[in-house]
Amino acid sequence: xxxxxxxxxxxxxxxxxxxxxxxxxxxxxxxxxxxxxxxxxxxxxxxxxxxxxxxxxxxxxxxxxxxxxxxxxxxxxxxxxxxxxxxxxxxxxxxxxxxxxxxxxxxxxxxxxxxxxxxxxxxxxxxxxxxxxxxxxxxxxxxxxxxxxxxxxxxxxxxxxxxxxxxxxxxxxxxxxxxxxxxxxxxxxxxxxxxxxxxxxxxxxxxxxxxxxxxxxxxxxxxxxxxxxxxxxxxxxxxxxxxxxxxxxxxxxxxxxxxxxxxxxxxxxxxxxxx
Amino acid sequence: xxxxxxxxxxxxxxxxxxxxxxxxxxxxxxxxxxxxxxxxxxxxxxxxxxxxxxxxxxxxxxxxxxxxxxxxxxxxxxxxxxxxxxxxxxxxxxxxxxxxxxxxxxxxxxxxxxxxxxxxxxxxxxxxxxxxxxxxxxxxxxxxxxxxxxxxxxxxxxxxxxxxxxxxxxxxxxxxxxxxxxxxxxxxxxxxxxxxxxxxxxxxxxxxxxxxxxxxxxxxxxxxxxxxxxxxxxxxxxxxxxxxxxxxxxxxxxxxxxxxxxxxxxxxxxxxxxxxxxxx
Numbered sequence: 095x096x097x098x099x100x101x102x103x104x105x106x107x108x109x110x111x112x113x114x115x116x117x118x119x120x121x122x123x124x125x126x127x128x129x130x131x132x133x134x135x136x137x138x139x140x141x142x143x144x145x146x147x148x149x150x151x152x153x154x155x156x157x158x159x160x161x162x163x164x165x166x167x168x169x170x171x172x173x174x175x176x177x178x179x180x181x182x183x184x185x186x187x188x189x190x191x192x193x194x195x196x197x198x199x200x201x202x203x204x205x206x207x208x209x210x211x212x213x214x215x216x217x218x219x220x221x222x223x224x225x226x227x228x229x230x231x232x233x234x235x236x237x238x239x240x241x242x243x244x245x246x247x248x249x250x251x252x253x254x255x256x257x258x259x260x261x262x263x264x265x266x267x268x269x270x271x272x273x274x275x276x277x278x279x280x281x282x283x284x285x286x287x288x289x290x291x292x293x294x295x296x297x298x299x300x301x302x303x304x305x306x307x308x309x310x311x312x313x314x315x316x317x318x319x320x321x322x323x324x325x326x327x328x329x330x331x332x333x334x335x336x337x338x339x340x341x342x343x344x345x346x347x348x349x350x351x352x353x354x355x356x357x358x359x360x361x362x363x364x365x366x367x368x369x
Numbered sequence: 370x371x372x373x374x375x376x377x378x379x380x381x382x383x384x385x386x387x388x389x390x391x392x393x394x395x396x397x398x399x400x401x402x403x404x405x406x407x408x409x410x411x412x413x414x415x416x417x418x419x420x421x422x423x424x425x426x427x428x429x430x431x432x433x434x435x436x437x438x439x440x441x442x443x444x445x446x447x448x449x450x451x452x453x454x455x456x457x458x459x460x461x462x463x464x465x466x467x468x469x470x471x472x473x474x475x476x477x478x479x480x481x482x483x484x485x486x487x488x489x490x491x492x493x494x495x496x497x498x499x500x501x502x503x504x505x506x507x508x509x510x511x512x513x514x515x516x517x518x519x520x521x522x523x524x525x526x527x528x529x530x531x532x533x534x535x536x537x538x539x540x541x542x543x544x545x546x547x548x549x550x551x552x553x554x555x556x557x558x559x560x561x562x563x564x565x566x567x568x569x570x571x572x573x574x575x576x577x578x579x580x581x582x583x584x585x586x587x588x589x590x591x592x593x594x595x596x597x598x599x600x601x602x603x604x605x606x607x608x609x610x611x612x613x614x615x616x617x618x619x620x621x622x623x624x625x626x627x628x629x630x631x632x633x634x635x636x637x638x639x640x641x642x643x644x645x646x647x648x649x
Contacts (some may be wrong), residue, residue, distance in 0.1 A: 112455065116590045119451030121466050122444045126525060130474065132492055136485050139543045186386060190378030196374050205380060214631045215395060216583030218600045221395025222607045226458050239390075246390045248381060249395030274625040282379065300424055309586050314608075324475040331477070335484050343478040347427050350473035354466050363465045367530045 129147040130347050136345040142337050155341035157209035164326060165342055172306060178302035179244035180252075186245070187252030187301075188294060194253070195260040195270070211366045217310035220247065225314040239347045240315045240322075251304055255365075259293025260286075289347060298360040303353055396608030398624070401617035413618035419506035423602070427622070430598040433513060433588070436583035437520040441577050442570060444521065449569075452529065453536040468526050476523060483519050484510065487591075519587040524580060528573040531638070535569025536562075541595030568637050575634035579627040599623050 116258070123141045132146050137155055139148035194206055212220065222338045224235060235240035263286070271285045272278075287294060309324040317360065321329065330339050357366050402413045417423050429473060452464050470477060486492045487509040494506040509515060539562060547557040585600035592598065595607075606616030 106467070109560070115447050115451050115455055116448035119455070119464075121496065122448045122525065123464065125444070125522070126467055126471055129479065129486060129522060130470065132485050133478070133482045142490060143490060144485055146485050148490045184459050186383035190383035193377045193380040199373050199377055206383055208392065209383060212387070212391055214579075215630070216600065216620075216623055216627055218583060218585045218603055219398065219624060220391065220394065222603065222616065222620070223397060225607075226388060226389065226397060226613075227394045234522065242386070242390055247385060249387065253383075278379065303473050307473065309475055309477050313585075324477045327475070327481065328477045328586060328590070331481065331484070331508060334483065335488070338474075340481070340485065343481050346478045349476055350470055352475045356464065357469075358462065363462055366469045367465065 101223050133340060134344045134347060137337065137338050137341040144335050144337055144340055154346075156336045157337045159341050159345065162338075163324075166319055168323040168326040168346075169318060171320055175241055175244050175322060176302045176305040178241055178303045178331070179248055182241070182245045183249045183252045183301040184298045185296065187249045187297065188256050188287075190249075191256040192260060192282060192286065193251045195257050196265060209253045210250045212247045217247065219288045221311040221314040224311065228315070235316055235318050237317050240312065240317055243315055244308060247308065247311055248301035251300040255297035255300060256290065256293050259290040259296075263289050292361055294366055295335050295358075299349075299353075299357055299360065300366070303357075306349070306353075394449070395624070398483050398617045398620045401613055402435070402615075405614050413548060413614050414622075416615065417618050417622060421620070426597050426602050429513070429596065430582055430600075433516055433520065433598060434578050437517050437524060437581045438574050438578045441522045441524050441528040442574060445525050445573065446532055446570065449529045449532035449536055453533050462533055463500050468529050472521070472526050476584070476586040477590070480519050480587050483515065483591055487515055487518075503634070510591060511591070511596065511597050515591040516588045516596055516598070518608050519591040520581050521586065523584070523587060525578045527577055529582065531576060532566060532569040533571035534640075535572070536566050539565045551559065572637040575630045575637060579630035579634065580631070583623060 096315035118218075130274070132359075133268070136144055136146045138151050138153070139145055140152035140154065190205075194202060194209070196243055219336055221243070224239075224246075228234040228239040230238075233242070268281050268285055271281050276285065306325065308322070310327055312322045313328065314323045327339060327342060327346075330336075355362065357363055394540070403409060403411065405412060447467070448464075450466070452461065456464055470641050484491070488494070489506045489508075493509060494503075497503045498506065523565075543565070544557045547561045548554070552560065582601055584598075585604060588596065588598045589601055589604075592601075603616050603619050603623065606612045607621065
């Protein structure tokens, strides 16, 4: 008979503790996912009051959504604003990030803080402030006003993402290009941009997404009677929630899931953790 | 001077936009709150800070944000730990997707989901009725609890990602060393790993607290008129009552609180980083 060896390797983390972590983590993951699943489930109900589990099955509320010009126009407006504001944020944010990372000058820290600050201040206050400024200069209720507001609020995502990827590339390439006679603009567009393609794409994508989901700034800025999709949904919730509203929200979730897959495909989903 | 200007001009378009449409609109809040009918006065602040009603709203905002933040720590930490230390490589991407997906969904939609879950004919009530535990649907919505649940749901991803980022940089070997020196698994975690991730927990808490305190949509959808928070007060003053002075005063109070919280967040996350770079 041999006594059981006492030299067995200890597990790194206690197996009970490990099990507890697993269970807790999956419960929280369930909590994150369940509300989205419930909303999608409720959208297939065939009664107009909201219920879960859904009563029966129908696609009629999706048909209603696409037949209602208020919804369709808001969907188009949201898409246009997200596309244009992310493009503008990239055009403005990339050169700014480049200068902030590569050059040393007085006021650099202040410029950094200013460019990243829209992430940090309450959106509702920025929204109300922008409404006041736009009212004064005649941009309230215009497409341009809404577009500029979204651009301001998503520039930080571009600056941060592009800044991080600029830190990862060697500045000597740019110096060589400049020595060979490339102008500043040529360095930015022909030399640096191809090297940080991934970062630029990620920044633009994040900007697009953050514009697409925005409510708290858009809520103050209609475009001559029209609103973005999240604001239309918010305004409808003030009265009552019906299944067509749930179907509209479900469409928002489908878009979100598509964006998750797109981000994962283009830059890897874990890069979104720096949002 | 001109040398520098030639170097940094690509910064200017972005900076100009942010100055005019970020610094200016926010900067206008302070003068609006202290200049009433052309006179310099602290009347607005005396009104905001001296009226029981406003205090109760500010107090509720704090309480709701505090409870939501604490709950986020409890729920977010295990998930962050799982994501970084426990999850098999092949699951990691899937876990990331589940954490990120809600962030890509509008806050309105995420609040609406809780209307469906907690509503009269919602998931919870239907389940309780079917189980025979209640006779009539419970009134779960338009309560402080509903606001807290909605906020927690919105904020969990921020907590998870912040804690996970710090945990990534805590070497596993430290915990192994503690184990080899005789610590129990729980002891090694409590006395080695957890203290090292505390900056992440703190940073996540300040971030979540600031975001909770300034959120408008979730409390407006789930709280109803009787559970007003600061953001709803600001909206109401500006858009319904047209009392811009008072709205601006409450905005300044909220700005100060969130900026202090954000400052603490940047301090916690990177002691050595300089200025805005802490946010990279």
